[in-house]
Amino acid sequence: MKISPFRKLxxxxxxxxxxxxxxxxxxxxxxxxxxxxxxxxxxxxxxSRIDVPPFDRCAMDGYAVRSCDVESAREHSPxxxxxxGELFAGDAKxxxxxxxxxxxxxxxxxxxxxxxxxxxxxxxxxxxxxSGRKEATIVKILRAEPKMGNVSKQGSDMKKGAVVxxxxxxxDPAKVGVLASVGRERAEVLSRPRLAxxxxxxxxxxxxxxxxxxxxxxxxxxxLASLVRANGGLAEVLPGAxxxxxxLMDAIKQAIHIGVDAIVLSGGSxxxxxxxxxGVVSEMGEVLFHGVQIKPxxxxxxxxxxxxxxxxxxxxxxxxxxxxxxxxxxxxxxMAGLPADRRTVKAKASRRIASRLGRVQFLAVKVxxxxxxxxxxxxxAITSLAAADGYIIIHDNxxxxxxxxxxxxxxx
Amino acid sequence: MKISPFRKLxxxxxxxxxxxxxxxxxxxxxxxxxxxxxxxxxxxxxxSRIDVPPFDRCAMDGYAVRSCDVESAREHSPxxxxxxGELFAGDAKxxxxxxxxxxxxxxxxxxxxxxxxxxxxxxxxxxxxxSGRKEATIVKILRAEPKMGNVSKQGSDMKKGAVVxxxxxxxDPAKVGVLASVGRERAEVLSRPRLAxxxxxxxxxxxxxxxxxxxxxxxxxxxLASLVRANGGLAEVLPGAxxxxxxLMDAIKQAIHIGVDAIVLSGGSxxxxxxxxxGVVSEMGEVLFHGVQIKPxxxxxxxxxxxxxxxxxxxxxxxxxxxxxxxxxxxxxxMAGLPADRRTVKAKASRRIASRLGRVQFLAVKVxxxxxxxxxxxxxAITSLAAADGYIIIHDNxxxxxxxxxxxxxxx
Numbered sequence: 001m002k003i004s005p006f007r008k009l010x011x012x013x014x015x016x017x018x019x020x021x022x023x024x025x026x027x028x029x030x031x032x033x034x035x036x037x038x039x040x041x042x043x044x045x046x047x048s049r050i051d052v053p054p055f056d057r058c059a060m061d062g063y064a065v066r067s068c069d070v071e072s073a074r075e076h077s078p079x080x081x082x083x084x085g086e087l088f089a090g091d092a093k094x095x096x097x098x099x100x101x102x103x104x105x106x107x108x109x110x111x112x113x114x115x116x117x118x119x120x121x122x123x124x125x126x127x128x129x130x131s132g133r134k135e136a137t138i139v140k141i142l143r144a145e146p147k148m149g150n151v152s153k154q155g156s157d158m159k160k161g162a163v164v165x166x167x168x169x170x171x172d173p174a175k176v177g178v179l180a181s182v183g184r185e186r187a188e189v190l191s192r193p194r195l196a197x198x199x200x201x202x203x204x205x206x207x208x209x210x211x212x213x214x215x216x217x218x219x220x221x222x223x224l225a226s227l228v229r230a231n232g233g234l235a236e237v238l239p240g241a242x243x244x245x246x247x248l249m250d251a252i253k254q255a256i257h258i259g260v261d262a263i264v265l266s267g268g269s270x271x272x273x274x275x276x277x278x279g280v281v282s283e284m285g286e287v288l289f290h291g292v293q294i295k296p297x298x299x300x301x302x303x304x305x306x307x308x309x310x311x312x313x314x315x316x317x318x319x320x321x322x323x324x325x326x327x328x329x330x331x332x333x334x335m336a337g338l339p340a341d342r343r344t345v346k347a348k349a350s351r352r353i354a355s356r357l358g359r360v361q362f363l364a365v366k367v368x369x370x371x372x373x374x375x376x377x378x379x380x381a382i383t384s385l386a387a388a389d390g391y392i393i394i395h396d397n398x399x400x401x402x403x404x405x406x407x408x409x410x411x412x
Numbered sequence: 413m414k415i416s417p418f419r420k421l422x423x424x425x426x427x428x429x430x431x432x433x434x435x436x437x438x439x440x441x442x443x444x445x446x447x448x449x450x451x452x453x454x455x456x457x458x459x460s461r462i463d464v465p466p467f468d469r470c471a472m473d474g475y476a477v478r479s480c481d482v483e484s485a486r487e488h489s490p491x492x493x494x495x496x497g498e499l500f501a502g503d504a505k506x507x508x509x510x511x512x513x514x515x516x517x518x519x520x521x522x523x524x525x526x527x528x529x530x531x532x533x534x535x536x537x538x539x540x541x542x543s544g545r546k547e548a549t550i551v552k553i554l555r556a557e558p559k560m561g562n563v564s565k566q567g568s569d570m571k572k573g574a575v576v577x578x579x580x581x582x583x584d585p586a587k588v589g590v591l592a593s594v595g596r597e598r599a600e601v602l603s604r605p606r607l608a609x610x611x612x613x614x615x616x617x618x619x620x621x622x623x624x625x626x627x628x629x630x631x632x633x634x635x636l637a638s639l640v641r642a643n644g645g646l647a648e649v650l651p652g653a654x655x656x657x658x659x660l661m662d663a664i665k666q667a668i669h670i671g672v673d674a675i676v677l678s679g680g681s682x683x684x685x686x687x688x689x690x691g692v693v694s695e696m697g698e699v700l701f702h703g704v705q706i707k708p709x710x711x712x713x714x715x716x717x718x719x720x721x722x723x724x725x726x727x728x729x730x731x732x733x734x735x736x737x738x739x740x741x742x743x744x745x746x747m748a749g750l751p752a753d754r755r756t757v758k759a760k761a762s763r764r765i766a767s768r769l770g771r772v773q774f775l776a777v778k779v780x781x782x783x784x785x786x787x788x789x790x791x792x793a794i795t796s797l798a799a800a801d802g803y804i805i806i807h808d809n810x811x812x813x814x815x816x817x818x819x820x821x822x823x824x
Contacts, residue, residue: 185620
């Protein structure tokens, strides 16, 4: 067992910029129905083929009138108009409002020809008049309304030919509504980046199976897959590879064969004799860095084999997930075309926290009543992060944080 | 067309507490594989059936020793031990460390019998000794280590029989890792609440189809479905109902038949003659409120038919989505067993904003360089919310907000 230390660690900022510098948004696109659009990223501008609304539309229940007919209307001196018809939303029938007349309208109805304003029902009073066998309906208008008052003009929301959503937009409920409003039932979006997830190590047993004498259950494949999916990627969990050069190379070839955008390996990037990833990636492609000045997660390796990104993530559960949150998640989001999602809260350190000079510590904490409470146990403990809401970053020149000191918690 | 005003509006806080007071988490549960667990809510406590780690585990690459043998070890006066073997992670072979001996170990290996500490490789030096035809390997230990130093004790992460995750926990990547670590390949989670989505109105055409002369495309069904899904619910979009009493009753019966937890109707809750929802819900069940003192979204109706919740949401797109974000989303989250998700940012009003006394205004804004910029156009405009990042709440006793005033933006 030849044990060689890392030669030179990269700083976390440098590691981050190398990772993001190598990461590009996927080029593949796919058409998805509206019902599956939320959270997806538009692959092309959306140009409206119609005006929205497609016609001058009544914005209130009331009476469509010619605004000039009711200029003098006041509560104490109403203007009386003859009611010539009634239009509901969806009614295609033609009614013409001429001098001295009004048309009863519902919200959403087409503004009748000749009318140029709608008087809200609250400011009107309808009456039936009988003269002999004839019956007429009149309406008293109690208030004037300027031209186009209570009318949504054709195209006022979106104009035919206009770009209503731009390429790269992340679709949320309101934007899905824009697509629907211009008549789209599908949208062309970026395909989700595909990442192969692979845990290496002879000690690993799969959940659901039986645990051998020196074995532990594979958790990293599932935490990493969960993280990838939560950040807009597709995770393909491959069967664990044995810790041999051939085992690792075969697994990487298999991932290349299925055409993923990146491989995420956990385990196998430390410095023990069986930690073969460095050699394998060097041989098949290029190691861009190996070893980052962070705690936990120091043995993180990042490289490329052709266009395929390789994330060699340390095998210890807390180290694995920390590197996952700090480096992998932003990379997946960039591949997916999603914006960075860095949410933070301010809190006060619940106790004095010591740190080691020379490494940037990502300390898992939970936040309770404004206090950041360290919950990190050890790199090997899966529960170190399960109880955490996020982490605080302790820079490499900080020896300790005092109890009660202000800290910023980056939320998971 | 009988046009009756709302009798009495409820205040938004009261509306919210009525809605949430009627809303309960779903009782149905389902088993899902680990790969689909993220974001789901545990339906039962998870008790570990094993210790994690399942054995005393070496936490470093180095040498397993008896701590008492190396008490005096220092860099200038090393202790020399005989190397009796080598253990990798996953190795089940038995090696015994007796007085004066050490076993080379890799991180993750079972701590050999007899050993009680691991000396990090960095503080050791291995040598081969030849004496005649015999070859022996020795290691110089440069540093002492207390009992259990660099060892993760069996059960130190999770103990057999302990509750490792509690009912109601929302599963994130780290918690999915806990499930995997204790050997679970599936978890019992709350079923997603099912909501039927229905747009009413004779003016509505479905996206992808052709627009008739007085028609507009249905967008509300898609914005509401998107919102429901984004908050942990399942949305079943039903075909639009005609604005007749029978049409509405049939649609509600259909939703009852397919067994949803709630019906979300958009349109049909205003005060026009064809706005039948109030009558239909009163006849089939109970209207809990009709009309809320908010802008936009005043005509919001909420009721129950048996155990089925009825959200009667105004049909105007911006009103619809505002009521969706403010009232429906929290209700869906509660049904799904998810915690409230109210994220806010502070900003300064980009301009003077007037409001009307007596109604709480939810004003759509986008946030740019610390400024909250109103983007609301009108209730009928779908683009009112598509450009927004969230809304500011202007209380019913506020006439205006000054330019530059601090505001809190509730993010979508």
